[in-house]
Amino acid sequence: MVKLIIDNISVNYNSIQALKDINIKLEKGTMVSIIGPNGSGKTTLLRSIAKIVKPIKGTIYIDNKNLNNIPLKELAHHVSYTSPTFKEGFDLTVGDIVFMGRYPKTGFIMKHTDEEIVNKALNTFHIKHLINRKIEELSDGERQKALLARSLAQEAEIILVDEPLAHLDLKAQLEVLKILKNEANNGKLVIITSHTIDLPAKYSDIIIVMKKGQILAIGKPNEILTEQIIENTYNIKCKIIKNYEYPIVMLLDTISD
Amino acid sequence: MNVSYIQSKYSRLIFSVIILFILLIIISILSISIGSSFINVSIAIKALIDPSEVNQTIKIIIWDIRIPRTLSGIFVGMLMALAGLYMQTITLNPLADPYLTGMASGALLGVSIVIVLSPIIFGPYIITISAFLGAITAMIITLTIASKFRLDPIGLVLGGIAVSMIFYSFSAILQFIGGEKMVTIIIWSLGSLTTASWQRTWFVFITTLILLPPSLLMYKQLNALLLGDENAQTTGINPKITRLISLIVASIATAVTVSMFGVIGFVGLISPHLARLTLKSGDHLLVLPLTCLIGSIIILLSDTIARIIGSPGEFPLTPIMSLIGAPLLLYLMGRRWKHG
Numbered sequence: 001m002v003k004l005i006i007d008n009i010s011v012n013y014n015s016i017q018a019l020k021d022i023n024i025k026l027e028k029g030t031m032v033s034i035i036g037p038n039g040s041g042k043t044t045l046l047r048s049i050a051k052i053v054k055p056i057k058g059t060i061y062i063d064n065k066n067l068n069n070i071p072l073k074e075l076a077h078h079v080s081y082t083s084p085t086f087k088e089g090f091d092l093t094v095g096d097i098v099f100m101g102r103y104p105k106t107g108f109i110m111k112h113t114d115e116e117i118v119n120k121a122l123n124t125f126h127i128k129h130l131i132n133r134k135i136e137e138l139s140d141g142e143r144q145k146a147l148l149a150r151s152l153a154q155e156a157e158i159i160l161v162d163e164p165l166a167h168l169d170l171k172a173q174l175e176v177l178k179i180l181k182n183e184a185n186n187g188k189l190v191i192i193t194s195h196t197i198d199l200p201a202k203y204s205d206i207i208i209v210m211k212k213g214q215i216l217a218i219g220k221p222n223e224i225l226t227e228q229i230i231e232n233t234y235n236i237k238c239k240i241i242k243n244y245e246y247p248i249v250m251l252l253d254t255i256s257d
Numbered sequence: 258m259n260v261s262y263i264q265s266k267y268s269r270l271i272f273s274v275i276i277l278f279i280l281l282i283i284i285s286i287l288s289i290s291i292g293s294s295f296i297n298v299s300i301a302i303k304a305l306i307d308p309s310e311v312n313q314t315i316k317i318i319i320w321d322i323r324i325p326r327t328l329s330g331i332f333v334g335m336l337m338a339l340a341g342l343y344m345q346t347i348t349l350n351p352l353a354d355p356y357l358t359g360m361a362s363g364a365l366l367g368v369s370i371v372i373v374l375s376p377i378i379f380g381p382y383i384i385t386i387s388a389f390l391g392a393i394t395a396m397i398i399t400l401t402i403a404s405k406f407r408l409d410p411i412g413l414v415l416g417g418i419a420v421s422m423i424f425y426s427f428s429a430i431l432q433f434i435g436g437e438k439m440v441t442i443i444i445w446s447l448g449s450l451t452t453a454s455w456q457r458t459w460f461v462f463i464t465t466l467i468l469l470p471p472s473l474l475m476y477k478q479l480n481a482l483l484l485g486d487e488n489a490q491t492t493g494i495n496p497k498i499t500r501l502i503s504l505i506v507a508s509i510a511t512a513v514t515v516s517m518f519g520v521i522g523f524v525g526l527i528s529p530h531l532a533r534l535t536l537k538s539g540d541h542l543l544v545l546p547l548t549c550l551i552g553s554i555i556i557l558l559s560d561t562i563a564r565i566i567g568s569p570g571e572f573p574l575t576p577i578m579s580l581i582g583a584p585l586l587l588y589l590m591g592r593r594w595k596h597g
Contacts, residue, residue: 052487076493085485089351091539092483095262100484103477104493110263118262131262132537147488154492 003028003189004049004158009058011044011213018044020213022058026206028157031184032191033200036210037234042193043083045210046160049191050081062158076104080156082147084163088136094146095131098122101153121152124179141172148176152183159183161192165199177203201225202246209233221247231255270543273535277550281331284554288330288561289323293569326453330560331553332461333450333518334528336510338552339472341525342532342545343507346479347500348410355511355525358413358504359420361446362428363395364388364515369428369442373435384445388516395420396508409486413504447573448521450560457517464513468506469549475499476541483539521556523578528552530589555582 004026011019019041026032034042047053049060051067060067062078070078080101086092098121102114122128125145135143144164151159164180165173181203184190194200200207201221209217209224211233217224225247230238237252290301296315304311304319311319340355348357356362367387399416406412432439478499481489486496514521532547533539555578562581563572 047487050487050491052490072490072495073493076491079491081487081491083485083487085488087349087483087485090346090349090483091533091537092480093538093540095266096480096538096540097484100477100481100492103481108474112261112263115261115263134537134539147484160491 003063005061005064006045006049007059007061009048009055009060011041011048011053011055013044013053018053018213019048019055022215024208024215024218026189026191028189029184029187030189030205031181031203032189032206032208033204034191034193034208034210035195035197035200035233036216039212040210040233041213042210043162044213045208046081046162046191046193049158050079050160051075052081073104076154076156078156079158079160080151080154081160082151082162082164084144084147084166086135086143086147092135093132094122094127094135094138094142094149097135097146098131098149098153101150101155104154117155118149118153121149124152125149125175140167141169144168144172144176148179152179157188159188159190161190163194164192165194165196173199197225197230197249201249225249266538266540266543269536269538270546273543273547274550277547277554281550281554281557284557284561285327285331288327288557289319291561292318292323292564294318321455325455325458326450326560327557328458329453329461329518330450330556332458332465333514333521334524334553334556335465335469335549336461336514336552337521337525337556338528338548339468339545340507340510340514341527341552342529342541342548343472343479343503344525345529346482346541347503347507348413349483349485350410350414351530352526353414354522355507356421356520356522358399358417358508359395359424360392360508360511360515361520361522362421362424363391363393364512364520365391365442365446366395366424366428366431367391367516368445369431369435372438372441373431385516389512391424392512392515393508395424396504396512400504413500444573445519448519448575449563449571449573450518450556451571452518460517461513464510468510472506473542473545475502476545479503479541479545480539518574520575521578522575523582524552524555524559527582527586527589528555530586534589 006022006024009019009022034045036042044053048055098118099110102110106114119128122131125148127142127145127149130142135146164176168176177199180190204221206219207221207224208215209229216233217229225240227238227240230249235255237255239250239252241248286298286301290296290298300311300315301319304315308316308320337355344353344355344357345351367390368384371384371387399420402416403412432442478494481492481494482496482499489496528548528551529544531551532544536543536547559574559578563574563577566572
């Protein structure tokens with residue numbers, strides 16, 4: 001059963017082409033990582049799916065429905081998007097933020113059922129004890145977990161996360177990916193972007209390798225992560241160890257352009 | 258830890274609103290008693306409850322002068338605090354104030370034109386109308402500039418600064434030409450409730466009544482803006498439309514206030530901070546009503562102080578508020594940095 005179809009889309013920012021002729025089909029119950037160097041179009045691809053940027057050509061379908069015809073309010077029931085930005089100085093608490101995940105589904109006042117779902121999301125990330133803390137007082141990892149808990153509380157079938165691993169220490173990186181992978185195992189379609197390769201290689205069902213707005217490779221980590229493709233994508237020399245459950249990428253050196 | 262988060266939040270809101278409301282009533286009664294002639298608090302209360310019990314002079318002072326002034330103060334405080342909260346939220350800048358879109362300078366130019374260029378003395382309502390037109394004109398120009406930047410926080414601030422500079426320059430030139438009429442403009446630009454009357458009270462009351470309830474209904478949209486436009490949008494909220502509505506509401510609140518009582522500054526800047534500090538939360542469902550109540554209290558207190566220390570005349574409002582408020586703001590900001 002196909003969940004998300006990206007049919008030949010291109011995206012321009014002013015005159016710069018950010019995405020070029022992208023075609024992807026993804027099913028639910030999949031954990032997907034988009035990797036590639038800066039400016040390769042990873043984030044733009046996520047934003048297109050979240051209807052934040054509009055393609056100049058091509059169409060995106062969610063459950064066979066054209067994204068252009070889905071109003072924002074309805075889209076929020078199907079797609080959640082998290083970018084790691086936040087603004088200091090407004091005293092938002094972890095609770096304030098995670099309850100925002102319930103906005104598409106509730107009226108003026110939050111109900112008891114909303115609180116149950118919020119608590120579940122907080123417990124998933126082990127941050128229930130932080131509910132009354134202001135986000136500006138938290139560590140980067142705790143803050144990221146609060147934003148992601150909001151995304152879970154939204155109960156959308158497609159979970160998009162831009163750079164979930166940025167600024168996280170190693171343990172938090174593992175925790176976050178385990179939780180997202182678990183969501184995928186429970187039938188969600190999870191798509192993240194990442195600057196690192198090793199952890200996405202471990203946890204993803206599908207890896208999308210991007211460069212200059214195009215897809216260089218898409219498939220299972222074991223099949224597509226080759227020394228050749230990493231060299232082409234990042235201009236770096238590497239060695240890939242394959243006799244393990246997932247490919248281990250050892251970075252060796254840069255290649256001059 | 259079994260206490261429901263929502264319940265504790267809502268009860269915190271109700272508790273703070275009740276406390277502040279009682280405080281507001283006490284200050285209102287004080288503000289009615291105090292002025293160029295001091296009226297005993299018990300007599301003032303008697304005059305409020307049963308005006309036929311007190312002598313005619315006191316009745317006139319209280320019902321025709323003091324009460325409209327106090328009520329005006331309450332609603333002006335609410336409007337300016339609300340406008341300040343809106344501006345801070347939609348520009349994601351905790352130091353934004355209601356005049357950020359150039360409305361103070363626009364209104365000032367409107368007033369300067371009338372005072373300086375007219376050889377005849379106009380009635381006070383001509384000043385009100387031209388101040389209103391000036392404020393709205395400045396706001397529309399800022400909005401047009403900001404929409405070129407897709408109506409984002411940076412566009413609003415850039416547009417507002419540019420418009421303010423241009424309008425202030427025109428006002429300065431006019432004041433230079435105007436010579437001794439400059440004093441009138443300066444007094445107006447410092448804000449005062451002296452011009453309060455029943456008519457004006459009704460006007461600010463109705464404005465508050467129209468603007469406040471819809472603002473509260475918009476609390477989710479305002480909260481979502483604080484997470485940035487991209488995150489906001491995927492909770493089903495259109496950040497551009499929210500920002501536009503907020504801007505219009507803040508503009509009407511500011512334009513009405515500034516045209517009737519001059520440039521009343523500071524209250525819009527500080528009230529939202531005090532509200533967030535009291536509530537230990539940034540949720541607009543809680544912050545918005547509290548911000549308005551705090552705005553009323555600040556205006557009434559400052560106005561009362563302005564009348565006491567200026568006696569037998571009175572001091573302008575904004576300098577009094579800033580004198581008390583600026584150290585308070587520094588203290589609040591300092592606390593935040595230390596926590597940072």
